[in-house]
Amino acid sequence: MGLDLGWATPVEWVERIAPYELELLSDHAHCELKAAAMGQVLIAKNPEYPTLVEAITPIVIEEMQHFGLVFEELTRRGGQLGEQMPSPYADGLHRGSAEGRTSMLLDRLLIAHLIEGRSLERLHLLSSFHPDVKLRAMFGGLCASEAQHRAVFLGLAADFFGVAANSRLDELTRLEATVLEGLSFAPRVHSGMC
Ligand SMILES: [Fe+2]
Ligand SMILES: [Fe+2]
Secondary structure, X not given: OOOOOOOOOOOXXXXXXXXXXXXXXXXXXXXXXXXXXXXXXXXXXXXXXXXXXXXXXXHHHHHHHHHHHHHHXXXXXXXXXXXXXXXXHHHHXXXXXXOOHHHHHHHHHHHHHHHHHHHXXXXXXXXXXXXXXXXXXXXXXXXXXXXXXXXXXXXXXXXXXXHHHHHHHHHHHHHHHHHHXXXXXXXXXXXXXX
């Protein structure tokens, strides 16, 4: 897909996750909730940047719309939204990120860009190879929106931090790949293959 990720998910990941459709839908619904929450935190912690607030507000709304779609499909299939579980993927990314006020914003924007990119990669794989035709359509229907979110976060990082965003993106891209590649397989959107 040309997503410039540091590690490409093999198609076998879809084969492994396909039998766990309810678990995957529940985790995916939580991913959408977390994406909305992440956007709200970015807004709440950076109110001095109106362009950031304007760019991220529609993303928060769209992530909640995605949550509604995935939740509807989950319940239609007789599933229930499970408890929100800790994410070793997101935890690994945030452990490797900066804590200073300014550099933290850069890292938060780039991590949001990377998570959107990885989610897009996984949704694209699911929309291409999942055996359930209805799920393929649902996952595929989210791709354009996640691609746009991914671009918005990178655009904000570039606008605010210029060339510094490029070198930090290289570092965080490597971190993201290392974290994900080392994760065990689980019926989750951001699981590894170990
Ligand atoms: Fe989404
Ligand atoms: Fe998104």
